[in-house]
Amino acid sequence: MNIDKDPPPREYIGMIWIEDKPGVRLRILASSLDEAESRVIEEYGEGHVISIWNEEDASRPR
Structure with a gap:
């Protein structure tokens, strides 16, 4: 039986820069x-x- 499921949530981290303000870290x-x-x-x-980006994806060889 093939049940389609959403992938489990993963942690993504990053930054956002709004106008000329310092970057805000994201999680x-x-x-x-x-x-x-x-x-x-x-x-x-x-x-x-x-x-x-996702740390796991970023550490995989390309």
Whole structure:
């Protein structure tokens, strides 16, 4: 039996820069990078510089 499930939430970390203010550190639980980015945009609005990553993904060889 094949049951589709959402992937478990993972921790994404990053920074957001709003106008000329210092960067704000981010910590988000989300099931994907797209979901994490969407949550940041929901909270802070569009038009800011955002950098988000998952430590596990970042440490894997490419």
